[in-house]
Amino acid sequence: xxxQWFLLLAAxxxxxxxxxxxxxxxxxxxxxxxxxxxxxxxxxxxxxxHFLAPTAAAGQVIVVVVVVAxxxxxxxxxxxxxxxxxxREVDMTDQARELKG
Amino acid sequence: MDVVVFWVLALLAVASGILVFRLSSxxxxxxxxxxxxxxxxxxxxxLGLNYLGxxxxxxxxxxxxxxxxxxxxxxxxxxxxxxMSMVHNRRGALAISxxxxxxxxxxxxxxxxxxxxxxxxxxxxxxxxxxxxxGQMLTMMTLGFALLATMVAATVLSTGRxxxxxxxxxxxxxxxxxxxxxxxxxx
Amino acid sequence: xxxxxxxxxxxxxNPAPLWSVLLAPAALAGLAVAAVTGDxxxxxxxxxxxxxxxxxxxxxxxxxxxxxxxxxxxxAPDRLLLRLGVAGVAVAAVLAVAVVPLGDRVVVDxxxxxxxxxxxxxxxxxAVWLVGWGPNALFPLVGGYRFVAQGLAYQLPFMLAxxxxxxxxxxxxxxxxVAAQRQLWFVVWxxxxxxxxxxxxxxxSFLGPFxxxxxxDIAGGVLAETGGxxxxxxxxxxxxxxxxxxxxxxxxxxxxxxxxxxxxxxWSLVKTVAVLAVLVYLRRRLPTIRAxxxxxxxxxxxxxxxxxxxxxxxxxxxxxx
Numbered sequence: 324x325x326x327q328w329f330l331l332l333a334a335x336x337x338x339x340x341x342x343x344x345x346x347x348x349x350x351x352x353x354x355x356x357x358x359x360x361x362x363x364x365x366x367x368x369x370x371x372x373h374f375l376a377p378t379a380a381a382g383q384v385i386v387v388v389v390v391v392a393x394x395x396x397x398x399x400x401x402x403x404x405x406x407x408x409x410x411r412e413v414d415m416t417d418q419a420r421e422l423k424g
Numbered sequence: 425m426d427v428v429v430f431w432v433l434a435l436l437a438v439a440s441g442i443l444v445f446r447l448s449s450x451x452x453x454x455x456x457x458x459x460x461x462x463x464x465x466x467x468x469x470x471l472g473l474n475y476l477g478x479x480x481x482x483x484x485x486x487x488x489x490x491x492x493x494x495x496x497x498x499x500x501x502x503x504x505x506x507x508m509s510m511v512h513n514r515r516g517a518l519a520i521s522x523x524x525x526x527x528x529x530x531x532x533x534x535x536x537x538x539x540x541x542x543x544x545x546x547x548x549x550x551x552x553x554x555x556x557x558x559g560q561m562l563t564m565m566t567l568g569f570a571l572l573a574t575m576v577a578a579t580v581l582s583t584g585r586x587x588x589x590x591x592x593x594x595x596x597x598x599x600x601x602x603x604x605x606x607x608x609x610x611x
Numbered sequence: 612x613x614x615x616x617x618x619x620x621x622x623x624x625n626p627a628p629l630w631s632v633l634l635a636p637a638a639l640a641g642l643a644v645a646a647v648t649g650d651x652x653x654x655x656x657x658x659x660x661x662x663x664x665x666x667x668x669x670x671x672x673x674x675x676x677x678x679x680x681x682x683x684x685x686x687a688p689d690r691l692l693l694r695l696g697v698a699g700v701a702v703a704a705v706l707a708v709a710v711v712p713l714g715d716r717v718v719v720d721x722x723x724x725x726x727x728x729x730x731x732x733x734x735x736x737x738a739v740w741l742v743g744w745g746p747n748a749l750f751p752l753v754g755g756y757r758f759v760a761q762g763l764a765y766q767l768p769f770m771l772a773x774x775x776x777x778x779x780x781x782x783x784x785x786x787x788x789v790a791a792q793r794q795l796w797f798v799v800w801x802x803x804x805x806x807x808x809x810x811x812x813x814x815x816s817f818l819g820p821f822x823x824x825x826x827x828d829i830a831g832g833v834l835a836e837t838g839g840x841x842x843x844x845x846x847x848x849x850x851x852x853x854x855x856x857x858x859x860x861x862x863x864x865x866x867x868x869x870x871x872x873x874x875x876x877x878w879s880l881v882k883t884v885a886v887l888a889v890l891v892y893l894r895r896r897l898p899t900i901r902a903x904x905x906x907x908x909x910x911x912x913x914x915x916x917x918x919x920x921x922x923x924x925x926x927x928x929x930x931x932x
Binding site for chain 2: 324328330337339340341342345346348349355356359369372375376378380381383384386387393397398399401406
Binding site for chain 3: 449451452455458474475478479481482485486488489490492493547549604605606608
C-alpha cells in the first residue's frame with residue numbers, strides 16, 4: 324500500500340469518467356461519468372490524508388465537500404433534464420445546444 | 425494483507441467503472457457504477473477513514489437507486505434489449521482520456537512525494553467532526569446553504585405545476601388541488 | 612463486561628471469537644424462524660382456528676415446498692440482477708447484524724457501527740428495486756418503484772432516530788451506546804425516536820403496514836414473479852431484516868445486555884424476542900398504508916418530530932458539558 328498506487332487508482336477512475344463525459348450523448352450517462360470522476364477525487368483526497376497529512380482534517384473535509392458536490396450535481400442534473408424533457412422531449416446533449424454557455 | 429485488499433478493491437472499482445460505459449442495460453449500468461463506489465468506499469475504510477467510507481457506501485446506494493429511476497425514465501432503450509449506440513466522438517474521447525491518464529500517471533511517477541506521515545490521529549471520525557464543527561465551520565455552513573439552494577432550485581426546475589395550478593388563478597383555494605391527495609389534511 | 616477501555620474512558624464490549632461469524636447469522640435465522648412461527652400462530656388465531664402444532668410449522672412446510680419448487684420464469688428476465696436483488700436482502704440483514712452485540716460479545720466492534728447498520732438497511736432499497744426490475748414483468752416493477760418512491764420517507768426519520776441514540780451516547784460505536792444507558796434506558800427519554808425506529812424497521816422489511824411494495828392490489832408486487840428458491844430467499848430476507856432491526860433496537864434504546872441477575876446475552880435475547888413479538892403483533896394488527904399518505908406524513912410530521920427528538924439529547928449532552 325503506497326500513496327502512488329492510490330493516486331494511480333484515482334487517476335484511472337478519473338480518466339474512465341472523463342471518457343464517459345466526453346463520449347456519451349445522454350445527459351444521464353454524462354452524469355454517471357461525472358460521478359466516476361468525483362469518485363477518483365475522493366480516493367485521491369483520502370489517500371493524501373492517510374499518507375501525507377493525517378493530523379490535519381483538511382483531507383477528510385475535501386471528501387465531505389466532494390460527496391456533497393456529487394449529491395448537488397445529481398439533483399440539479401436531473402432537475403435540468405426533467406425541465407428540458409418536459410418542454411421538448413429532449414434527453415440528449417446534441418439536441419440541447421442552446422444551453423451552451 | 426492490506427496490499428492484497430487494496431489491489432482487489434482497486435481492480436474491481438476500475439473494472440466496474442469500465443463496465444458503466446460498456447453495458448447496454450441501464451439498470452446494469454447504474455448498478456455497475458454503484459459497485460464501483462462500494463469498492464471506493466472499501467478503499468476509504470482501508471485508509472482508516474471508517475466513517476467516510478461507510479457514508480460513501482450509504483450515500484451511493486441511495487443515489488444510484490434514484491439514478492436508476494431517472495436512467496430508465498429518460499432512456500429510449502432502458503433494458504438494452506435492442507443494441508444501439510448513444511455515443512459521439514468515441515475515438516476523440518478515448519484519446520483525450522488516455523492522454524489525461526498517461527499525464528496523471530507520469531506526474532505520479534515523476535513528482536517526488538513526501539515520506540508518509542508517522543503520527544496518526546487516534547480517532548479520524550472525531551477529527552472530522554471537530555474540524556467541521558470548529559475550524560471548518562464556514563465550509564459546513566456553505567455546504568448546508570448550497571444544499572438548501574439545490575433543493576429549492578431542483579424542485580422549481582422539475583415541477584410542472586406552479587402555485588396557480590395548485591391554488592387557482594386568483595390563489596383563492598385554501599386547500600391546494602393536487603393530483604395526489606397526500607396524508608395530511610387534504611383529501 | 613471486561614475492562615478494556617476506548618477513548619472516552621467507557622467500558623466496551625469484546626470482539627467475539629472467530630466462530631461468532633457463524634453464530635451471529637445462525638442466531639439471526641433462529642430468531643427469524645421464531646418470528647415467522649409466531650406470525651403463523653397469530654394468523655391462525657385471526658382465522659379462528661385453535662392452536663395446533665400443524666399451524667406453527669406451516670411456514671417451515673412452505674419453506675420446504677419452495678426449496679423443491681421450480682423457479683418461475685418470465686420472458687427476457689435480467690437473471691443476474693434478479694439474483695443479486697434476491698440475495699441482497701438477506702445479505703444486507705446478515706451484514707447489518709454483524710455490529711449488533713449479543714450481551715457483551717459482538718462480531719465486529721466497528722467504531723461507526725450505527726452508520727454501518729444504516730448503510731446495510733439502505734442496501735435493501737437497491738435489492739428490492741432489483742427484484743422488481745429483474746423479472747421483466749409489470750407487477751414486480753410497480754412494486755419495486757413503490758419501494759424506491761417511499762425510500763427517502765422511510766430512510767430519513769429512521770436515520771434521525773439512529774442519530775438521536777448516537778447523540779445521547781456521544782458515539783457511533785454500538786457498545787458505547789449500550790454503556791451510556793447504565794443509568795437510564797434511552798427509550799425512556801427518546802420514546803419518539805424509538806417509535807420512529809420501529810416503524811422504519813417494519814418499513815425496510817416491507818412487512819405489515821408497509822407491505823405496499825408487495826401489496827395485494829398488485830398481486831404481490833416484488834414477490835409476484837418469484838418462485839422456488841428465489842422466493843424462499845426473498846421471504847427469508849425480509850424476516851431476517853425484521854429480526855436484525857429488532858436486535859439493533861435493543862442496544863440502541865433498551866440498554867442492550869444490561870439487566871440484573873441473568874447473564875448479558877440472555878438479557879439481549881429476551882429483549883430482542885420482546886421487540887420482535889411487538890413488531891409481529893403490529894404487522895398483523897395494522898392495515899397497509901398507501902404510499903402517498905405515508906410519504907406526506909413522513910415529510911410533514913415524522914421528520915420534524917424526529918428532528919425535535921434529536922434536539923433533546925443534543926441539549927442534554929451540551930448541558931452536561
